Amino acid sequence: MAFEDVWKKISWLYYQYILVTALYMLEPWERAIFNSILISVAGMAVYTGYVFMPQHIMAILQYFEMVQ
């Protein structure tokens, strides 16, 4: 039951995304291209954040002289 509601909600959110970015008007292969580019760019951003976040946080803390 709960999965049905969650699935409907996600489906509705995907429909809104499709409408706002005008992917609704494009053919399925065009949607596939756009979505894969978007996901790969977002994935790369998340990965970069994951790899470099500890170094950035240490640098900030050293700048504010909270830790040596």
Added chain:
Amino acid sequence: MTESSANKPGNGQVCHRVKNGVKPGRNGFIKNHHHYHHQQPMYCYPEDKVQHTACNGSSGLGLYSRPFIESFEETPMLVAVLTYMGYGILTIFGYLRDFLRDWKIERCHIAREREEQRDFVPLYQDFENFYTRNLYMRIRDSWNRPICSVPGAKVDLVERVSPDYNWTFDYTGKVVEGVINMGSYNYLGFAENTGYCADASAEVTMKYGVGVASTRQEMGNLDRHEEMEELVAKFLGVESAMAFGMGFATNSMNIPALAGKGCLILSDELNHASLVLGARLSGSTIRVFKHNNMQSLEKMLRDAIVHGQPRTHRPWKKILILVEGIYSMEGSIVRLPEVIALKKRYRAYLYLDEAHSIGALGPGGRGVVDYFGLDPRDVDVMMGTFTKSFGAAGGYIGGRKELMEYLRSHSHSAVYAASMSPPVVEQIIASMKCIMGEDGTTLGRDRVQQLAENTLYFRRRLTEMGFIIYGNNDSPVVPMMLYMPAKIGAFGREMLKRNIGVVVVGFPATPIIESRARFCISAAHTKDMLDTALSVISEVGDLLQVKYSRHKRLPSLD
């Protein structure tokens, strides 16, 4: 952001800014806003333009005998940015598809030249059709839908599917029946195949046939035409009238007969293509004033009179002001009392195109002149069409007798075009008699009242639901803003799935981000049909998230 020029307050109006109390008005007169606050409780955002006219009395101008309420709510910033982003994505994919077509990776469906014509001057300029190829084609199934019944309050559509994304259509053979028709210009419900008008037309067809086989000037002037023209003149309150076979041709072929070189035409920004074409064909100088903006018009009149013609500074031979009664894309009504005051003061001529407003406005259905309670003799040329409220086809021009006699011999349409067909003429005569009440029933008056009630009800409910609706509160044309390109196609399709037919309008007819769905209310719609339509519109509006309005309106108990 996207400011319509009608948003600047005109003569005698004030921008609705304060909550209550009195405030000094523009000319130093005190205007009392208290009356209007009880009618429309709403929060006013300073950038939104809602125009009210002070009622007769305190303002000193007293031109308007009833409140003139028009609203053109500003586009929300986020929506505008997302709309541009959507168009940007579509443009990128359009370039990609054009690249694939050019390199023959994908099959090209549009018109191309043959291989043998390669060295000739190119016939088809590919880039100019970019919008048509890449944006219009994708959602083309919302337009040009074939219907197979009379376009009354309900209509039957031929069902069609497209296997290759709207490049071609196949007919499944089935018919979608009973679609509620919110798109036809059927304001008084005369588009019907039963009843007094249809019977009269059928009788006349039996007597006169269908074709006339001549022009008006030669052998095509039937006694029915004479009777119709007298009736039209009586209906409008003018001395004489003349009818033509096509509404578009009425404008484009008669304006050249009225104005020529050395004349000045002042035309509204949002005038219809027929008026623009007629003005260009006439060869006069054309100057465009901002939509429904009386300051802009007055400034142009003053400049024209002070400076005269461009190089020689001689006075203009005549100054002709072209306005429409109701503008069909905005739903706004012309400020006719002010235009007439300006015309009289600066000695110009007025050409009023009442295509959408004849039959639809005014207590007697006599159009925008009746709506404001003015004298029809003040308007020099009253033009209108029979297509919208009378259920027929064609256009008319009415005015003084000398003007009409001149047009009968000098208009291109009268000399060269075939006359109107007898059943159409009979439909006009029958429906006009019905509206005037001359056939002995109150059917006409009931329909005019029903249309006014339907309009008020529909507009009020839509604004309460939270949609952005443009235009005047009394106009039966209701444009509802959609903005985003994908929502244009989605709205049309979702409404058809739920058995309601609507007209959605996009780029060339409207500015690029202001796409809209346009509803045309009819006297043939019963309250049940309107309620069904409203609940479906609300449902689709929630599904597509098009309830953009930022005003909070309290729903009334109705």
